Amino acid sequence: MTVDLTDVRNARAYLMRVVEPPAPALAALVDKLGPVEAADRVRSGHVPDCVDAETSARREQDLVANDFALAEGVGARLVIPEDPEWPAWPLLPLAQATLERHRCGLPLGLWARGPVPLNEALDRAVSVVGARAATGYGAEIAAEFGHGLANAGMTVVSGAANGIDGAAHRGALAARGPTVAVLACGVTINYPASNSSLIDAIAERGLVLSEYAPGVPPGRHRFLVRNRLIACLGAGTVVVEANLRSGARNTAATAAALGRVVLAVPGPITSAMSAGCHELLRTGQAVAVTSVKEIVDSCGPLDASPDDRDRGEARVTDALAPEALRAFEALSIRTGRSPEHVALASGIPLPRIRSLLPELELTGFAARVESGWVRAVPAG
Amino acid sequence: MTVDLTDVRNARAYLMRVVEPPAPALAALVDKLGPVEAADRVRSGHVPDCVDAETSARREQDLVANDFALAEGVGARLVIPEDPEWPAWPLLPLAQATLERHRCGLPLGLWARGPVPLNEALDRAVSVVGARAATGYGAEIAAEFGHGLANAGMTVVSGAANGIDGAAHRGALAARGPTVAVLACGVTINYPASNSSLIDAIAERGLVLSEYAPGVPPGRHRFLVRNRLIACLGAGTVVVEANLRSGARNTAATAAALGRVVLAVPGPITSAMSAGCHELLRTGQAVAVTSVKEIVDSCGPLDASPDDRDRGEARVTDALAPEALRAFEALSIRTGRSPEHVALASGIPLPRIRSLLPELELTGFAARVESGWVRAVPAG
Numbered sequence: 001m002t003v004d005l006t007d008v009r010n011a012r013a014y015l016m017r018v019v020e021p022p023a024p025a026l027a028a029l030v031d032k033l034g035p036v037e038a039a040d041r042v043r044s045g046h047v048p049d050c051v052d053a054e055t056s057a058r059r060e061q062d063l064v065a066n067d068f069a070l071a072e073g074v075g076a077r078l079v080i081p082e083d084p085e086w087p088a089w090p091l092l093p094l095a096q097a098t099l100e101r102h103r104c105g106l107p108l109g110l111w112a113r114g115p116v117p118l119n120e121a122l123d124r125a126v127s128v129v130g131a132r133a134a135t136g137y138g139a140e141i142a143a144e145f146g147h148g149l150a151n152a153g154m155t156v157v158s159g160a161a162n163g164i165d166g167a168a169h170r171g172a173l174a175a176r177g178p179t180v181a182v183l184a185c186g187v188t189i190n191y192p193a194s195n196s197s198l199i200d201a202i203a204e205r206g207l208v209l210s211e212y213a214p215g216v217p218p219g220r221h222r223f224l225v226r227n228r229l230i231a232c233l234g235a236g237t238v239v240v241e242a243n244l245r246s247g248a249r250n251t252a253a254t255a256a257a258l259g260r261v262v263l264a265v266p267g268p269i270t271s272a273m274s275a276g277c278h279e280l281l282r283t284g285q286a287v288a289v290t291s292v293k294e295i296v297d298s299c300g301p302l303d304a305s306p307d308d309r310d311r312g313e314a315r316v317t318d319a320l321a322p323e324a325l326r327a328f329e330a331l332s333i334r335t336g337r338s339p340e341h342v343a344l345a346s347g348i349p350l351p352r353i354r355s356l357l358p359e360l361e362l363t364g365f366a367a368r369v370e371s372g373w374v375r376a377v378p379a380g
Numbered sequence: 381m382t383v384d385l386t387d388v389r390n391a392r393a394y395l396m397r398v399v400e401p402p403a404p405a406l407a408a409l410v411d412k413l414g415p416v417e418a419a420d421r422v423r424s425g426h427v428p429d430c431v432d433a434e435t436s437a438r439r440e441q442d443l444v445a446n447d448f449a450l451a452e453g454v455g456a457r458l459v460i461p462e463d464p465e466w467p468a469w470p471l472l473p474l475a476q477a478t479l480e481r482h483r484c485g486l487p488l489g490l491w492a493r494g495p496v497p498l499n500e501a502l503d504r505a506v507s508v509v510g511a512r513a514a515t516g517y518g519a520e521i522a523a524e525f526g527h528g529l530a531n532a533g534m535t536v537v538s539g540a541a542n543g544i545d546g547a548a549h550r551g552a553l554a555a556r557g558p559t560v561a562v563l564a565c566g567v568t569i570n571y572p573a574s575n576s577s578l579i580d581a582i583a584e585r586g587l588v589l590s591e592y593a594p595g596v597p598p599g600r601h602r603f604l605v606r607n608r609l610i611a612c613l614g615a616g617t618v619v620v621e622a623n624l625r626s627g628a629r630n631t632a633a634t635a636a637a638l639g640r641v642v643l644a645v646p647g648p649i650t651s652a653m654s655a656g657c658h659e660l661l662r663t664g665q666a667v668a669v670t671s672v673k674e675i676v677d678s679c680g681p682l683d684a685s686p687d688d689r690d691r692g693e694a695r696v697t698d699a700l701a702p703e704a705l706r707a708f709e710a711l712s713i714r715t716g717r718s719p720e721h722v723a724l725a726s727g728i729p730l731p732r733i734r735s736l737l738p739e740l741e742l743t744g745f746a747a748r749v750e751s752g753w754v755r756a757v758p759a760g
Contacts (some may be wrong), residue, residue: 260544
């Protein structure tokens with residue numbers, strides 16, 4: 001069953017152009033009325049004062065057609081929560097976290113440039129962040145981690161900035177892995193210009209994302225708001241290098257507030273670019289990390305570590321019959337999958353899958369979500 | 381009142397030559413009977429089986445006169461628990477810790493070469509340890525820490541080995557501070573030979589210590605036993621560099637078991653010589669440390685940090701009248717001081733000190749120990 005989402009998409013595109021995110025009052029209105037009705041109210045100015053404060057300045061701008069045309073020019077699409085590829089699970093903490101301190105709140109949509117479905121790209125993701133003025137040491141580590149994480153099947157999320165960000169993206173691309181860049185400007189702008197060809201390369205294999213409308217220029221506050229998305233989209237955030245006033249420390253604090261793992265790379269104590277990492281370690285805000293394996297152990301999905309499989313210890317899945325185990329292993333922890341998908345992935349006939357999935361649900365190994373079936377772990 | 385301790389000193393010197401430390405059964409016998417009686421029993425072989433196992437091999441060796449002659453040749457003395465300069469407080473955890481796992485147990489005495497009283501040298505001490513095969517980075521940090529700690533009035537304790545140990549001692553000497561080297565051989569042997577002139581320099585300004593009799597050569601097991609003293613004598617142990625199999629990690633584990641602060645210096649994750657430090661950090665066995673100030677904050681006495689004094693916050697000592705505060709400040713946390721000493725240090729007449737000290741005891745600010753009065757901190 002395919003639903004025509006044109007009106008919904010247009011309404012969200014309009015609202016994304018009107019507000020400066022995050023806009024918690026508008027988000028609440030959209031939750032209550034739906035995006036189409038909320039957009040109509042905003043357009044006509046019939047909204048509560050708190051929403052009016054967020055929307056009145058730009059509500060008469062209707063640039064939706066123009067935005068879609070600009071996006072099309074760079075091969076970008078607008079992904080909205082109503083789409084199957086919306087990364088609902090990875091973004092979940094943003095809906096729950098305190099708004100004020102960490103500029104949280106869900107995006108109304110995400111402009112996306114690149115061939116990979118958003119939910120797939122973010123199913124196993126790690127954020128790698130750090131100083132723009134990285135040292136040779138930091139850039140080398142970031143590239144090595146990016147490369148190793150891609151080889152381990154993890155998506156590297158970062159901000160496409162100079163220094164650590166760029167090195168991490170490049171490392172992932174060198175391993176031919178998808179990587180995700182979240183921008184603080186519209187996806188039509190390759191910022192910083194020095195990373196323009198890098199951003200194009202990311203858009204070819206992975207995804208370039210932004211909650212800002214096409215053409216919106218980068219702004220200082222937008223970097224801070226953007227950072228919350230980077231902090232949220234990875235199961236963990238690795239700070240490779242940061243000086244004591246680095247924005248990467250802000251990203252780390254947000255990641256921690258969102259319940260994400262925070263890791264910091266030690267470096268020479270004589271290096272100012274490692275001082276922020278050491279401060280995170282000293283204060284217990286981050287765990288020291290020295291290898292890709294340690295990152296995967298901390299941030300990877302339960303089934304990602306080959307070590308665990310080889311230990312021969314008792315596992316909860318030992319209780320599953322072989323066929324049920326195959327179906328279980330074809331499920332993702334985060335992304336809902338259709339019975340058809342599970343049948344294909346497991347090689348078990350679809351009718352059998354249709355009976356296996358409810359059985360797995362009964363024993364606690366699977367759960368039904370809006371977008372399909374996800375893997376669960378039985379209590380105890 | 382001076383007691384003639386010649387018999388006691390001779391008895392302990394004899395027992396130290398007989399046993400290979402640590403010797404818990406003999407220690408218990410000495411506790412019970414006193415060193416003179418215990419030595420007589422060991423000499424005649426009239427001891428329980430457990431003590432016999434520790435003492436029978438060498439009980440017929442009586443090299444006491446020779447040991448004192450050898451010691452005198454290098455200007456060394458035997459310090460025993462009955463002496464006022466015995467560092468009872470710094471060694472306290474060794475009397476309490478589990479013997480088996482960390483080769484603990486109190487030394488029967490300490491041969492000491494150098495001009496500084498043991499208890500004074502160890503009143504504010506930090507142990508600095510690390511790999512023999514230190515990198516340039518590690519050696520530089522160790523020297524800088526040694527220098528900075530000496531300038532902050534702290535005594536650097538280490539093992540006089542090549543690499544980190546030597547660099548830390550040298551840094552402390554460069555700041556003209558006392559530093560303490562604990563050897564795994566007799567104090568008459570400058571081991572390693574490459575550090576011979578360093579060990580002589582330490583003996584000139586600080587102390588070279590050993591629980592092994594003069595002339596006893598270094599041995600592999602003796603390094604491990606010696607390490608417990610290094611771990612105990614500092615209020616904290618700083619691991620500057622260590623590979624994954626370094627003895628410094630063993631010292632760190634012992635320090636933790638003895639209730640001492642354990643600090644580790646981060647370094648490049650590409651350096652094998654920092655891998656042991658990073659493992660200590662990752663597993664939460666150590667806190668990251670990047671500066672002398674951080675070490676002093678973690679390991680220094682309560683009154684060592686000028687920051688605390690300047691903060692203007694309420695302090696427990698605000699409750700003390702000016703005269704009582706002066707007496708309190710003339711006390712040491714660790715070393716027992718006589719009323720005469722406190723009178724001199726505070727400039728308050730002795731009769732008044734004699735009444736102030738019991739008053740401070742009543743309010744919890746002072747305590748009586750065998751060697752005099754020590755500073756205490758009131759509960760709550």
